[in-house]
Amino acid sequence: MSGPAISTRGVTRDFKAGQQTITVLHGIDLDVRAGELTFLVGESGSGKTTLISIMCGILWPTEGEVEVFGTDIYDLSDDALVDFRLQNIGFIFQQYNLIPSIDAASNAAVPLIAQGMDRHEAREKAVAMLEKLNIGDQAAKLPNQLSGGQQQRVAIARALVHEPRLVVCDEPTAALDAASGRRVMDLLREVAVAEDRACIIVTHDNRIFDMADRILVLEDGKVTHDGKHMPEDH
Amino acid sequence: MIWIAIRMLTGDAQKFFGLVFGIAFSTLLITQQLTIFVNLLERGASGVYNVSSADVWVMDPVSRTTDVAYAMPSTALDKVRGVPGVEWAVPHIRAQASVRTKDGDLEGVAVIGVDDATLIGLPRNMVEGSVDVLSQPDSVIIDDVGMTRMFPGQSPIGERLELNDQRAVIRGIADAIPSFTSTVVLYTKYSQALNYVPGTRNRLSFVLVGAENPAEAKALSELIEQETGLKAQTREEFARDGVDFIIENTGIPLNFGITVALGFIVGVAIVGLTFSLFIRDNIKQFGALKAIGVTNGKIRKMVAAQAGLVGLIGYGLGVLGTVGFISAFSSDPTFKGFYIPWQIPIISLVAVTLILALTGWLALRSVLKTEPAAVFR
Numbered sequence: 001m002s003g004p005a006i007s008t009r010g011v012t013r014d015f016k017a018g019q020q021t022i023t024v025l026h027g028i029d030l031d032v033r034a035g036e037l038t039f040l041v042g043e044s045g046s047g048k049t050t051l052i053s054i055m056c057g058i059l060w061p062t063e064g065e066v067e068v069f070g071t072d073i074y075d076l077s078d079d080a081l082v083d084f085r086l087q088n089i090g091f092i093f094q095q096y097n098l099i100p101s102i103d104a105a106s107n108a109a110v111p112l113i114a115q116g117m118d119r120h121e122a123r124e125k126a127v128a129m130l131e132k133l134n135i136g137d138q139a140a141k142l143p144n145q146l147s148g149g150q151q152q153r154v155a156i157a158r159a160l161v162h163e164p165r166l167v168v169c170d171e172p173t174a175a176l177d178a179a180s181g182r183r184v185m186d187l188l189r190e191v192a193v194a195e196d197r198a199c200i201i202v203t204h205d206n207r208i209f210d211m212a213d214r215i216l217v218l219e220d221g222k223v224t225h226d227g228k229h230m231p232e233d234h
Numbered sequence: 235m236i237w238i239a240i241r242m243l244t245g246d247a248q249k250f251f252g253l254v255f256g257i258a259f260s261t262l263l264i265t266q267q268l269t270i271f272v273n274l275l276e277r278g279a280s281g282v283y284n285v286s287s288a289d290v291w292v293m294d295p296v297s298r299t300t301d302v303a304y305a306m307p308s309t310a311l312d313k314v315r316g317v318p319g320v321e322w323a324v325p326h327i328r329a330q331a332s333v334r335t336k337d338g339d340l341e342g343v344a345v346i347g348v349d350d351a352t353l354i355g356l357p358r359n360m361v362e363g364s365v366d367v368l369s370q371p372d373s374v375i376i377d378d379v380g381m382t383r384m385f386p387g388q389s390p391i392g393e394r395l396e397l398n399d400q401r402a403v404i405r406g407i408a409d410a411i412p413s414f415t416s417t418v419v420l421y422t423k424y425s426q427a428l429n430y431v432p433g434t435r436n437r438l439s440f441v442l443v444g445a446e447n448p449a450e451a452k453a454l455s456e457l458i459e460q461e462t463g464l465k466a467q468t469r470e471e472f473a474r475d476g477v478d479f480i481i482e483n484t485g486i487p488l489n490f491g492i493t494v495a496l497g498f499i500v501g502v503a504i505v506g507l508t509f510s511l512f513i514r515d516n517i518k519q520f521g522a523l524k525a526i527g528v529t530n531g532k533i534r535k536m537v538a539a540q541a542g543l544v545g546l547i548g549y550g551l552g553v554l555g556t557v558g559f560i561s562a563f564s565s566d567p568t569f570k571g572f573y574i575p576w577q578i579p580i581i582s583l584v585a586v587t588l589i590l591a592l593t594g595w596l597a598l599r600s601v602l603k604t605e606p607a608a609v610f611r
């Protein structure tokens with residue numbers, strides 16, 4: 001794999017709050033490599049969610065450029081950007097946002113269906129992914145018949161079913177106890193980290209910091225640390 | 235994605251049925267009320283429709299409808315017969331009379347006198363008895379709807395009536411389209427009718443004309459007007475006059491218009507509210523779909539599919555309901571001959587489409603405005 005999976009250059013982002021404008025990100029220059037589990041860490045309000053949203057093509061930067069696997073994504077037309085996400089990015093939302101009236105396998109199959117794959121074929125692939133995540137036997141259940149942990153696995157299956165090259169995940173362990181949190185991280189490492197795939201996890205959960213390949217610390221909209229471990233003073 | 239859209243909607247049974255109910259209710263109200271309205275209006279032309287063989291109606295220039303007519307001198311008949319292109323012309327009398335029934339009730343009736351020789355002017359079909367009964371003395375034929383009003387639950391055949399102090403015996407029942415007011419109608423011969431209608435000098439209400447060439451009825455009517463100085467209307471024109479008279483002289487168009495508008499407004503309210511609630515409940519899911527990679531164009535199609543499904547089912551139920559209503563009441567004399575003109579289901583389809591387009595568009599706006607980035611909040 002040549003070049004970084006994601007590279008940001010001079011990314012800033014402002015938000016209008018009433019009369020005043022607050023700058024949440026200050027000129028972020030960053031490369032994210034494929035084949036690693038990258039953590040984006042920082043205090044609440046430091047701009048992690050804003051940065052990851054910009055990196056995965058759902059939030060426009062006020063200034064700067066973002067390349068994902070060599071494509072300048074904010075140079076694309078609106079519809080082309082949507083399609084780029086559909087083909088290349090897997091999302092794991094904090095609130096899983098599953099569709100309540102279709103079963104687990106169909107929920108996991110949504111990206112494939114959106115890509116235009118036949119519904120039954122898509123469902124088969126989704127069942128295989130659910131099996132990989134050890135919930136194959138829950139495939140035909142509706143989301144509200146599943147436990148929270150099972151729902152999260154369905155959400156993970158949905159993020160991976162179309163084999164995206166970039167997987168983004170916001171606070172996956174926030175609602176879990178320590179042991180479950182570590183199990184989910186093990187699972188993500190197993191299924192989401194690959195030679196040609198980048199995986200970014202936003203978290204401020206210090207119980208799992210040791211599981212990262214690389215930790216980026218964000219403070220007040222600036223990257224203040226980049227390494228395998230957290231800095232001493234944290 | 236359409237499949238997902240449909241499942242999202244049908245999975246929420248409460249809102250799904252709410253939407254279908256809203257559309258069905260609007261469709262029913264609009265279709266049913268318009269049907270009754272049109273059929274009632276057409277009753278204004280029943281006097282014309284009941285005499286299907288007349289191509290042209292000739293009358294005094296001030297006469298307006300079959301029931302609002304000013305009598306002419308009997309010489310009018312010969313004048314009309316002298317116009318070229320007239321194959322036949324017969325006298326026709328229509329007048330009001332009061333009838334005293336056996337029980338001593340007084341009832342206003344319409345007396346229609348038809349040509350003695352040809353009996354032109356009678357409705358085409360009889361429910362009971364034959365038109366020949368008019369050759370017996372004092373005979374009258376009653377219309378079927380009037381009969382149910384004057385003689386509820388009993389046969390009127392052989393009943394004696396006192397018609398402006400003259401004796402009349404009911405000897406037949408005609409299959410007639412009731413008038414707008416459902417007034418009882420008694421048919422008799424022209425010569426007999428002159429006895430029943432109090433004597434003024436002029437009593438000829440209309441001259442009914444058969445054209446040598448029925449396709450040229452319009453030209454013939456103009457020629458008759460030129461030659462006689464009377465007013466002549468083709469069957470279609472005169473039917474239209476009867477309908478217009480009701481439109482101009484009753485509150486019916488306004489009343490029905492208000493009900494139809496209410497059907498539309500209630501539809502917009504129920505459907506709009508339910509649709510918005512449904513979208514709001516699913517806004518997170520729509521946001522997730524947008525982030526994952528569903529374009530606004532596809533989202534539009536999804537919401538359109540949801541609206542289309544609701545519209546199809548609701549509209550079908552509403553039209554079925556109207557058909558059911560009309561057929562359930564078809565034996566009721568008030569609704570005799572009621573039918574659903576094909577234009578009416580189309581009008582309600584347009585109304586339903588408008589309701590769904592309007593409410594769907596309102597609901598859709600919030601989805602389209604949702605930032606995909608909101609899914610990480």
Ligand SMILES: Nc1ncnc2c1ncn2[C@@H]1O[C@H](COP(=O)(O)OP(=O)(O)O)[C@@H](O)[C@H]1O
Binds near residue numbers: 016017042045049050
């Ligand atoms: N849509 C928005 N409008 C206004 N302010 C926002 C918006 N999104 C984020 N912010 C602000 O940006 C800052 C960073 O937010 P966020 O990226 O969510 O941080 P984190 O994920 O690290 O907690 C916060 O102060 C937040 O209030």
Ligand SMILES: [Mg+2]
Binds near residue numbers: 048
């Ligand atoms: Mg956050």
